[in-house]
Amino acid sequence: MKQYSFRLRIGRGPLVIICIILLMIFVLGYRYFQEMKLLHLQVQTEAQLLSTQAIAKVLHERSDLFFYSSELDNEWIEKSSLNVFHLPSAIDLNGQNNDWNIADSFSHRYSEDSALYAQDSSYSQPLAFDLLLGERAETIYGFVKVEDSKLIFRDPIKYRRLDNSDHIRLIIKKNGLPQRYVLVAAQPGEMTAFEVHEDWRHTVTGQPEYQIKAFLExxxxxxxxxxxxxxxxxxxxxxxxxxVADVDDSYLRHVKTVIGTLPEQWSGELNQLIILSYPLQKILAGLERLESTRICVVDRHRRVRTATPSITQTVNICDKNYERSEQLISAALAGKSQVMTYQRKNKQGEINTVIASAEPVFLKEDIIGAVLLEKDSQDILTHQRKTIDHLVYATIVIFFGIVLFILRLSFRILRLSNELNSAINSEGRLVKTDIQSEKNAQDDLGDLSRGASDLLVRLSRYTHFLETIPRTLRHEILNPVNAISLGLQQLDSSPEKVAEIVKKTKRSILQLELIVSRLTEAAHIEEALATDTMVKIDLVSLLSEYVENIQQLHSTVRFQFSQPKGTAFINGNDLRFVQLLDKIKDNAINHTRDEGCIDIALTREAGLIYVTISNDGPLVSGTVLKALFTGIIPSHKSTIETPHLGIGLYIAYHIIQSHQGRIAVTNRHDNSGVIVTLTIPEV
Known part of the structure; x- marks a missing residue:
């Protein structure tokens, strides 16, 4: 039990080491991706500044793109400009701006400081409005959101004047002359537009202006x-x-307050509409397709000249109220390149790293505008997050995979170990040679199982060899010993037969020497084979010479050799191969019936050489066939002159193994004898 526990502790150690290695890989991978994130941000920052500089280079010396007018006062341009945004989709006049796709932060607010008229000479009414202008399909659109404590509609039956209700006033410079229009409503819904005189009270033509359409909500x-x-x-x-004109008294209907888009001191002027530059829009058309990229071009008066469509949908660098936008524009209009990195939440509430850059645009030595470029690092962070997620998932999968692999491997090793331990009992006897655990596995453990089985089979043969020695030797040695004992007894009783008794005793002693010699040969055959030198020999020539010699040696036995044409080379030792043939030949002679024949043949097929030695005689039983090469197999034909211990085939088996070949003993199909087949690879 202690050994079993120790084994488990040894198995747990590598598992802990692997877990630590995986954890270290994960930590190093996470740090690597953090470093890569910073590197990507640095590279993207430099690339973005270069992109901004490239866009600014394209716009250098292009004063026409910036609607540059040197004769106008800078302060007036700054305070009077009205941005007109491009509307990406058709507009439905319903008093709402939800189809404009422009953020409310882009509207301009007008309140007390923009009052043009107040009845009591002091502005005290809670009147203010937000203005947003857009253009689409040769049409100017406007959205006015008025904060008014009381809405007064027009009563065209009682009051013919157009200024006796809340209304919107427009001044348009048409054909070089200012023209005034009033938008009035008798009820919620569609409004009516009239061209009016300078006092805003009566219509000029008496007819509505149908080209101006409006809706009140x-x-x-x-x-x-x-x-x-x-x-x-x-x-x-x-x-x-x-x-916007405000009327609060429903009875007197006097105009209380008028708020305009120009202050009172510039009441004779009109606002400058800043409509996005289409040439600029075309220049930036290719960049509009960049995901998470926003581009804004402003002139020296900080007016937006063009912007990518996404600019008008969220707080961004074009927003005048955006602090970072002010910093970027101020730096660029001062002639400095500027780049900054900061954090900002997106629409989903996630915090993204934003890179913003600004570059001045020059007309000769003068600065006429600035290019602002803003890009989220969402793609980098998304890629990093996905990569980290993949790393975590892969680490978890690999970790559990390794754990399962180790557990399965430990179970397989433990099962194989238990079966190997049970192959030999407590007394040291081999009780099992065929290991079933992992027998069919096609990995190293399967090779180990099959190797162990082969080792046990060879050990079983050797064990069987050792176990059969006492039985066999007892029978074989007793014959000459009995003969010697009988001879000694005869010496006492018949002294006259000394010569004959001595002759029989010498023959018995020679038989004992032969038994010891064969046992010694079998015990040291493997060591002897290990020292043999292998050379290339012609088996056809060797067999032809061998058959000729044994025919002379055994004149009473008939040998027949089927010699093929040509040569058949093998890699072997000629003396050891002759020893192999002698063992098989002696066995065949011993079991060949009278007037029988021993046939020797050599054939070749598919790179192999087959040598068959067949004799006429009794068949070999299946039990004996299985144990032919295991060691001592006594023969019933054993005599005092020639003891048959069955060691010859055991030696033959080891010799053919040293030649990378195989030996097989089978009965003839017609049951007339036995065939010994040698299979050796041809070289």
């Missing part, structure tokens, strides 16, 4: 208006003013 804290007008109306200079 009441809200809890005010209302929203969605309108559209022809793109051509804004003119080549792209000018437009939007105002």
């Amino acid at each position: 009441p809200l809890e804290e005010g209302y929203s208006v969605e309108f559209q007008l022809p793109y051509a109306w804004v003119g080549f200079e792209h000018r437009l003013v939007v105002m």
Whole structure:
């Protein structure tokens, strides 16, 4: 039991070592991927800065792309510009902007500081509005979200003036002249547009302007208006003013407050519409297909000139209220390349590493704009996460696979060990030679099982050889010993027969010497074969000469040799092969009936040489056939002159084994005798 426990501890050690190695591989792999992540981020940062610089290079000296106008005051341009975003899909006028696909953060808010008129000379009304402009299919769209404590609709029956209700005012520079339009609503839904005089009270033509369409939607804290007008109306200079007029008194219906997109000191001017540059959009068209990449181009007045479509969907570097955007633009407009890395949550709430870069655009020595490029490292992190997941899964699978393999291997080894231990009993006797455990396995353990079985078979033969020696020797040695004892007795009783008695005693002593010689030869055959030198010999020539010699030696026995044509070479020892033939020949002579014949033949087939020695005589039983090569098999024809111990075939078996061949003994098909077949590889 102690030995069994010790074996289990030995088996557990390699398992622990393998587990530690796998854990170390996992930790090293994780650290490797962390280092690779940092390297990828560094490489991507450098590549992104180079990409930004390349885009800026393309835009150098292209003042036409930036709508550059040197005659306008910088402060006025900065405060008056209205961005017009491209709308990716068709717009349904319903007073809502959910089909615009533009984030609310891109709308511009106007409140107290943009008041153009207040009835009591002090702005105290909670009036403000957010404005968002877009363009699509030669049409300008506007979305106005008004914060108003009280919504007053127009009553066209009682009041003919157009300024006696809450309304939207538009000023458009058409054909070089400003034209004024009022959008009014008598109820929620579609609004009516009229061209009005400068006092905003009465219509110019008396007819609605049907090319301007609008829709009003009441809200809890005010209302929203969605309108559209022809793109051509804004003119080549792209000018437009939007105002919101508030009426709170439903009886007097006086305008209380007017808020516009231009402050009062610039009331005679119109806002500059900043419409995305289509040439720039085409230049960046190829980059729009880059996943998780956002590009924004601004002019020196920080106006957005173009942006990839994804720019308008989340907080990004084009947003004026975005702190990092301000830092990037300020650095670029100061003539410096800028790159920064920071963390930000995406729509799914995951934290991504974002790389943002900015590069100035030059017109000769002047800076006319900046290129901003922002890219998420989501692809790197996703790839890293997937790789780590695969590493974890692979490690777990490999770990359990190795554990199962070790457990199965331990079970197989333990089963084989138990069966090998049971092959020999406590007294040292061999009780089993055929090991069944892992016998058919095609791996090293199977080879070990089959090798152990072969070893036990050979050990069984040798054990059988040792076990049969006492029985056989008792019978064989008693014959000459009895003869010597009888001769000694006859000397006492018949002194006159001394010569004859001495002759019989000498013959018995010679027989004892022959038995000892054959036993010695069998005991040391393997050691003798190990020292033999193997050379290339012609078996046809050797057999022909051998048959000729034994025919002269045994003149009373008829030998017949079927000699083939040509030669048949083997790798062997000629003297040892003759010894092999002698053992088989002696056995054949001993069992050949009177006037019988011993046939010797040599054939070749598929790289093998077959030597058959067949004799006429009694058959060999199946029991004896199985034990022919195991050692001593006494023969019933054993005589005092020639003892037959059965050692000859045992020696023949070992000789043919040393020649990489096989020996087989079978009965003839016609039951007329026995055939011994030698199989040797041809060289």
